[in-house]
Amino acid sequence: MNIARLLHASPPVWLCPFRAFFLLTAIHAALGMAAWLGMLGGLLPLPAVAGGAVVWHAHEMLFGFAMASIVGFLLTAVPEFTGTAPVGRVRLQVMAGLWLAGRLGFTLSGWLSAWPAAIADLTLLGTLLASVAQPLWQQPDRRHVAFIYNLLLLTLIHGGFYAALLGGNDPLPWLRLSIGALMMLIVVALSRISMRLVNDAIHADTPNSPAYLARPPRRNLALFTIAAYSTGEFLLPGNAVCGWLALAAAAGMLNLLNDWHVGRALLRRWALIPYLVYVSIAAGYSLIGAHNLAGLGSASTGEHLLLIAALGLAVWIVMAVAGRMHSGWGLDQRRWLPLGAGLLLAGALLRAVNGPNFITGAALLWISAWVLYLCYSLRPLAGPRPDSLAGCAEPAAPAESAAQRPACGGA
Numbered sequence: 001m002n003i004a005r006l007l008h009a010s011p012p013v014w015l016c017p018f019r020a021f022f023l024l025t026a027i028h029a030a031l032g033m034a035a036w037l038g039m040l041g042g043l044l045p046l047p048a049v050a051g052g053a054v055v056w057h058a059h060e061m062l063f064g065f066a067m068a069s070i071v072g073f074l075l076t077a078v079p080e081f082t083g084t085a086p087v088g089r090v091r092l093q094v095m096a097g098l099w100l101a102g103r104l105g106f107t108l109s110g111w112l113s114a115w116p117a118a119i120a121d122l123t124l125l126g127t128l129l130a131s132v133a134q135p136l137w138q139q140p141d142r143r144h145v146a147f148i149y150n151l152l153l154l155t156l157i158h159g160g161f162y163a164a165l166l167g168g169n170d171p172l173p174w175l176r177l178s179i180g181a182l183m184m185l186i187v188v189a190l191s192r193i194s195m196r197l198v199n200d201a202i203h204a205d206t207p208n209s210p211a212y213l214a215r216p217p218r219r220n221l222a223l224f225t226i227a228a229y230s231t232g233e234f235l236l237p238g239n240a241v242c243g244w245l246a247l248a249a250a251a252g253m254l255n256l257l258n259d260w261h262v263g264r265a266l267l268r269r270w271a272l273i274p275y276l277v278y279v280s281i282a283a284g285y286s287l288i289g290a291h292n293l294a295g296l297g298s299a300s301t302g303e304h305l306l307l308i309a310a311l312g313l314a315v316w317i318v319m320a321v322a323g324r325m326h327s328g329w330g331l332d333q334r335r336w337l338p339l340g341a342g343l344l345l346a347g348a349l350l351r352a353v354n355g356p357n358f359i360t361g362a363a364l365l366w367i368s369a370w371v372l373y374l375c376y377s378l379r380p381l382a383g384p385r386p387d388s389l390a391g392c393a394e395p396a397a398p399a400e401s402a403a404q405r406p407a408c409g410g411a
Contacts, residue, residue: 012384014089016326016392019381020096021072022319026377028103029065029370037363040356048110051171056106058175061307063121063158064103066182069315070154071095071124073189074132074147076322076392081144081192082135086392091131098124109165118162125155144192150185157181173234179306180230183281184223186314187256191219193318194274198260201268209263218256225252229285243292246285246302253282270331273317273341280309280348287352301352308366309348316341316373323377326392328385336376336408343369375408 013019036057038044046053075095079086098120105117129151136144161174191214198212229245236242260266260275287302324332347365350358387395 011382013382014092015385015390017075017087017092018072018319018322018326018392020092021068021075021099022323022377023374023381024096024099025065025068025072025315025319026370026374028060028068030367030374032060032064033363033367033370037360037367040359047107049106050109050114050165055165055171055175058172059106059161060103061311062175062178062182064099064106066311066315067121067124068099069319070185071099071128073318073322074128074151076326077189077192078132078135078144078147080392082139084135087131091127095124095127098127114162114165118166122155122159122162125151125158129155146188147185150181150188153181154178154185173237176303177230177234179303180226180233182311183226183306186277186281186310187219187222187226189318190274190277190314193321194260194271197270197274197317197321198262198265201265201271202262205265205268206263209265212262213259215259218259222249222252222256225249226281226285229288238292240293243289246289246292250282250285250289253278253285257282269338269341270317270321273313273338276341276345277310277313277317280305280313280345284310297352298354304351305348308351308362309345312344312348312366312369313341316344316369319373319377324380325394327380328387328389328393328395329380330395332376334376336372340369340372343372372408 013023035044039046039053047056049056075087075092078084101120102117102124105112105120106114109117129148132151133148136142136148139145157174157178161171161178164171164174195212195214202209202212225245225248229242229249232239232242232245257275257278260271260278262271265271266275284302284306287297287305288299289302290296291299291302320332320337324330343365347362347369350365351362389395
């Protein structure tokens with residue numbers, strides 16, 4: 001056996017950046033929520049992290065689950081957007097190691113202190129910025145430079161979170177601020193992805209209809225209102241002004257949806273799921289505004305709608321599209337994909353109802369969705385490409401063949 005060849009062999013999971021990180025995203029989504037259920041039920045000990053168990057749960061949702069998907073998406077999308085070389089395998093493996101070290105370090109921060117987790121998590125964000133900033137900035141029109149600003153914002157927020165944690169201050173305001181940053185990143189990312197998804201749906205339904213355009217003025221207004229609410233809530237938590245700003249963010253998202261009313265094509269899964277992401281963002285900020293102004297419900301209800309529905313569905317559709325197209329399999333037309341999106345949406349609505357039984361039900365729906373994703377996506381993410389192309393190249397024919405229709409566990 002050639003030892004040198006074995007050491008340099010590259011398993012299929014390292015063929016493209018999204019493969020490893022999308023797997024980590026789905027595994028963390030299922031196991032992290034299962035662990036949280038075990039803690040709430042007394043079956044597992046609460047993690048002895050600085051800030052308490054709620055901080056652990058929120059942080060792992062935002063900077064564990066969401067961050068893994070962001071790394072996988074950007075490291076795959078930026079070379080495609082800019083025509084530059086992909087990130088090398090060694091750097092990709094280092095970044096995966098940093099993500100794992102951050103998860104372990106934060107869970108053990110009650111014994112280790114938060115320093116190891118802070119170093120791992122912030123180094124991961126810094127490495128991601130270093131990997132994508134130059135090609136994005138050097139584009140002549142700088143069309144995608146908003147990703148740099150979003151990553152800088154997330155890095156500053158995460159640094160503020162760890163500074164508060166290590167300084168003995170309340171870290172939750174920083175986590176709430178990160179929700180706004182993630183909603184803004186979702187709007188920026190979906191504005192790029194939707195141009196293809198919605199127009200493909202329009203072409204399949206009514207080929208001669210006008211094309212869908214993601215218009216910058218409406219998008220920028222939505223981003224501004226989300227930023228205004230997030231800043232206001234960070235500086236003046238619970239103030240009535242924040243209620244009005246939350247309603248403004250909801251109105252900005254509803255205004256953005258006017259671009260999406262494209263007729264029957266909107267009912268196709270590739271257009272409907274991103275549309276529901278924006279609806280969920282609007283609904284989440286509406287509930288937060290209603291609580292701040294009229295005392296209706298709780299702000300937590302709106303925040304969970306933003307996280308379970310908006311963030312969950314956004315990650316779901318991005319991973320479903322990129323995870324298939326860039327591994328050579330083409331878009332998946334089977335029923336598991338809208339079923340999983342429905343599970344996430346149902347979980348968000350169930351979580352909006354107070355009570356331990358509803359929280360447990362919502363968590364089980366969340367876990368079921370991500371187990372379903374792993375069941376149908378493990379082979380495309382971890383296995384070899386079915387074609388002769390390499391790396392992240394899209395297949396020449398995106399339509400699914402009959403050979404791609406095995407049950408759960410196949411492609």
